[in-house]
Amino acid sequence: MIRKSVPVLTIVALILGLWYLGAWGMNRQWALDQAARAEVTLSEAEIFVDTMSQDRPKLPAPHQVAVELWETVAMKSPTSRRSLLFHGWITLSATLAGFAIGAVAGMLLAVGIVHNRAMDMSVMPWAIASQTIPILAIAPMIIVVLNSVGVSGLLPKALISAYLSFFPVVVGMVKGLRAPDAMQLDLLRTYNASASQGFWKLRLPASLPYLFASLKIAIAASLVGAIVGELPTGAVRGLGARLLAGSYYGQTVQIWSALIGAAVLAGLMVGAIGLMERQVLKRMGMAR
Amino acid sequence: MQTPVIEARGLDLTFQTNDGPVQALSNIDLTIERGEFVSFIGPSGCGKTTFLRCVAALETPTGGSLTVNGLSPEAARQARSYGYVFQAAGLYPWRTIAGNVRLPLEIMGFPRAEMTERVARVLDLVELTGFGQKFPWQLSGGMQQRASIARALAFDADILLMDEPFGALDEIVRDHLNEQLLALWARTDKTIGFVTHSIPEAVYLSTKIVVMSPRPGRIADIIDSPLPRERPLDIRDSPEFIAVAHRVREGLRAGLQGAEAA
Numbered sequence: 001m002i003r004k005s006v007p008v009l010t011i012v013a014l015i016l017g018l019w020y021l022g023a024w025g026m027n028r029q030w031a032l033d034q035a036a037r038a039e040v041t042l043s044e045a046e047i048f049v050d051t052m053s054q055d056r057p058k059l060p061a062p063h064q065v066a067v068e069l070w071e072t073v074a075m076k077s078p079t080s081r082r083s084l085l086f087h088g089w090i091t092l093s094a095t096l097a098g099f100a101i102g103a104v105a106g107m108l109l110a111v112g113i114v115h116n117r118a119m120d121m122s123v124m125p126w127a128i129a130s131q132t133i134p135i136l137a138i139a140p141m142i143i144v145v146l147n148s149v150g151v152s153g154l155l156p157k158a159l160i161s162a163y164l165s166f167f168p169v170v171v172g173m174v175k176g177l178r179a180p181d182a183m184q185l186d187l188l189r190t191y192n193a194s195a196s197q198g199f200w201k202l203r204l205p206a207s208l209p210y211l212f213a214s215l216k217i218a219i220a221a222s223l224v225g226a227i228v229g230e231l232p233t234g235a236v237r238g239l240g241a242r243l244l245a246g247s248y249y250g251q252t253v254q255i256w257s258a259l260i261g262a263a264v265l266a267g268l269m270v271g272a273i274g275l276m277e278r279q280v281l282k283r284m285g286m287a288r
Numbered sequence: 289m290q291t292p293v294i295e296a297r298g299l300d301l302t303f304q305t306n307d308g309p310v311q312a313l314s315n316i317d318l319t320i321e322r323g324e325f326v327s328f329i330g331p332s333g334c335g336k337t338t339f340l341r342c343v344a345a346l347e348t349p350t351g352g353s354l355t356v357n358g359l360s361p362e363a364a365r366q367a368r369s370y371g372y373v374f375q376a377a378g379l380y381p382w383r384t385i386a387g388n389v390r391l392p393l394e395i396m397g398f399p400r401a402e403m404t405e406r407v408a409r410v411l412d413l414v415e416l417t418g419f420g421q422k423f424p425w426q427l428s429g430g431m432q433q434r435a436s437i438a439r440a441l442a443f444d445a446d447i448l449l450m451d452e453p454f455g456a457l458d459e460i461v462r463d464h465l466n467e468q469l470l471a472l473w474a475r476t477d478k479t480i481g482f483v484t485h486s487i488p489e490a491v492y493l494s495t496k497i498v499v500m501s502p503r504p505g506r507i508a509d510i511i512d513s514p515l516p517r518e519r520p521l522d523i524r525d526s527p528e529f530i531a532v533a534h535r536v537r538e539g540l541r542a543g544l545q546g547a548e549a550a
Contacts, residue, residue: 183374183375183376183378184378186346186372186374187372187374187378188395189345189346189365190344190346190365190370190371190372191368191391191392191395191396191443192365192366192368192395192396193395197395201391201394201395202380205380205382206380206382208382284382285381285382285383285384285423286381286382
C-alpha cells in the first residue's frame, strides 16, 4: 500500500505545486496593476497573498477551486440551480442516454460490418468521415434541426453524445469480432456450424475484451459530447452551461470547478466500466 | 467388400497465389480402409496437411476424385463424419475444459443429458476426468491437446483427422500421448489420419505410412506396417521397427532428390 501511495502522492504534490506556481505567475500582473492604480507598492509577500485570493483570477489557485467545489456540492441542496450536483446530474443523464444509444448503434454496426460484405465496404468510410467533422460545428445544427421538429431537452444532447461514442465501439467491436483466427473458424466448419452459431459461440465471446476497452473510450467521449451539446442551448443547465456562464462572466473559479466536476464524473464512469469488465471477464474465466 | 473410408484417385490441387500457380497435390492415389491408422509423413510443403484438409472439405481439390465414407468430402463434412484435431489445441479460453468438449455437441444439438454423459465419457477416454471444471490456462500444453482430442471424439465420428497434434510438445509428453492414442484407437476402432514429421512417431503409431515429397506434393511410398496392433513403447528397439523406419527414411530421401532433380 505504502509502496504504491508514495509515488502517487508525489505526482499529486508535484501537480499542485506547479499549479500554485502558475497561479502566482499568471495572476501577478493583475495584482501589480491594481496596486499601481491605488498608488501603493506591494511587497513580494503581499503580491503572493493577493494572487492566491483574487475574485476573478486568470488561473485560480487549487484551494479556491476546492472551496468553490465544497460550497456548490456539499453546501447546496442538490435540487438548487446553484448546486454542481444538480448540473452534474443533468449532464450525466444525457451522457448515459447518449452512451447507451452510441454503444448499441456501434455494436449493431460492427456486427453488420463483420457479417455483410456490402456493409464492410461502405460503412467504415462514413464512420471515419463522421469523426473528422468537428463536433462543435455539428452540435448546434443537431440542436436546431431537432428543435424545429419539436424535440428538445435530453434527446438532442444524447444524440450528440452518441455521435461521439459509437465510433470507438464500432472500431473495437469489429476488431474483436474478427479476433478468432483461421484455425478457430476451420474448427467450427468441421462441425458444420451455422453463421449464427459461429457468432454466438465464438465471435461474440472473443470480442468482449475488445468491447470493454472501447466502451471506456466511448463513455468518456459521451461526456464530452453531452457537455458540447449543452453549449448551444443557451446555457441553461448542465456542466456545459456552467462552463459557458463562467466564461461569460469571467468566473474562472466556477469554470475550473465545473471542469474538475466533469473530470471526476468521467473518472467514475470509466471506473464503473472497468469494474463491470473485471466482473464479466472473471465470470468467463478470462481474468487470471 | 466394404467401401473404403477414404478413397482418392488422381487427386490434384493447385493453389493460385500471387507468385503464380503452386501445385500442392499431384496425382494422389490412396485407399484407406475402416479401422486403419494412417500416418502422412514428409518435409514441409509436401502436401500432407493439404491432403487432410481436402478430406475434411476445408480445401477443394482442382482435379481427380475423392470420397469420404462413399460421399463427397463436402457431404461428409455436413454429415459430421469426422473429428479434426489441429496443430494447436485451440480451446476457447472462456469455456471450461468440459465446456470446450461440449461445444461440438451444443452445435449439433444433442440433448442436455446426453451431452453431460458424452463429455464425461470422452474426458475419461483421454484421462482428464476431474479436470472438466478447470479453464484451459490452468492445464499444461499436453493436457490441453488431450482436451482437444476429447472434443474431436465427443460426437462419435468414425474418422479422426489429426494434423501434427503433438508437434509443439516435448518428446517425453509426446511418447506418453502416442501410447494413449494407440490405446484409444484400440478401444474405439476409429479410422485415423495422422500428419507428422517425426519418423519414430509415424512408425510407432501407424498400420500404414504414406511417405510424401514436395514440389509438387505427391506420394513417394506407401508402407503397410508389419508391426502387430499391440505395441508397447519398447517395440521401437525391435528390428522390424528399425527396418520400417529405415524404409521411411529412404522414401523421404528419394522424394527429396526427385524434387531437386525436377
